[in-house]
Amino acid sequence: MRERLARAPWRLLAGAAAVLAGAVLALTALLGGGEDTAVDVRGGGPVTPTTRTAFVPQLGLAVVYPPSWTQTVDAKVIRLRSPEGSILLTAASPFAGRRPADVKRTLLASLRKRLAPARTLRSGPARLGPRKVYSVELAGRSSGRPVRALALVDDTPYRTYAVTLITSASPSARRLREARAILQAIRFVKPSKPPGR
Numbered sequence: 618m619r620e621r622l623a624r625a626p627w628r629l630l631a632g633a634a635a636v637l638a639g640a641v642l643a644l645t646a647l648l649g650g651g652e653d654t655a656v657d658v659r660g661g662g663p664v665t666p667t668t669r670t671a672f673v674p675q676l677g678l679a680v681v682y683p684p685s686w687t688q689t690v691d692a693k694v695i696r697l698r699s700p701e702g703s704i705l706l707t708a709a710s711p712f713a714g715r716r717p718a719d720v721k722r723t724l725l726a727s728l729r730k731r732l733a734p735a736r737t738l739r740s741g742p743a744r745l746g747p748r749k750v751y752s753v754e755l756a757g758r759s760s761g762r763p764v765r766a767l768a769l770v771d772d773t774p775y776r777t778y779a780v781t782l783i784t785s786a787s788p789s790a791r792r793l794r795e796a797r798a799i800l801q802a803i804r805f806v807k808p809s810k811p812p813g814r
Contacts, residue, residue, distance in 0.1 A: 668802075671695045676710040677775055677808035682799050697799065703788040704796050707781045708803060715772040721751060724779050728766050732757025738765070745769050745780060746803050762786065773805050 671688050672679045673695060682688060685700045694709040711720060729735045735757035743752035750771040757764060763786040771778050780803060782796055 671697070673710075674809040677773070677806045678708055678710055678778065679804045679806065680706075680708055680799065681802035682706075683795050686795070686799075699788070699792045699795070701792075703785040704792050705781075705783045706796060706799060707779075709779050709781075710776045711779065712777040713775065714777065715774065716777040717751065717770050717772045720772075720777045720779050721768075721770045724768050724770065724781070725753060728755055728768060728781070729757075732759060732764060732766060734758070735766075743769060744801075745771060746801055748805075759783075769800075771805065773807075775808050776805070778805055 667684070668681050669684050669686075669688070670679060670681050671690055673690060673693075676693060678695060680688075680695050680697065682697050687698045687700075689696045693711060694707055697706040698704070711723075732755060735755045738754040738756055740753040741751075742749055744750070748771055750769045752767060752769045755766045755768070757766070765784050765786070767782040769780040769782075771780075780800070782800065784793070784796070788796075
């Protein structure tokens, strides 16, 4: 029993590494997603919503984003993709509880491997919504093209979060403004239990 307990943290780290590696690998994947169209009840025509929200209650993770972006959500990761694919944002929560050192280490190793040869442009505190978080910015290559990655890590008493923003070498100013707005609108709240528990 003691031996199983000693191995348990490595299993958690392996699971977290898989979640974070999946988020990083998504940088080259094409993400699907449909567009919702609301209808103006007064005039009967379509109305374009100004924002959408992706929320995973079990993780206490909410992301507000422009309607032109596509999103996918799986068990532990929210992925957002700009319309032309120049920016990919992932928000993940691989661990319950406070595990920022483990998430930083795993996320940076995954990014450095995926963007090799990667170099660190900046490392230090940053803002994610109202929160002060750890951040590191990297430059590297993906599929032979230059890319930049911003990794942000934060934790609450309930979960540890990793947010990654990956951009092409020169995304438009409009898409960068949208990405900054998304980062400022990310919220971590107390997770709810899944139904039936």
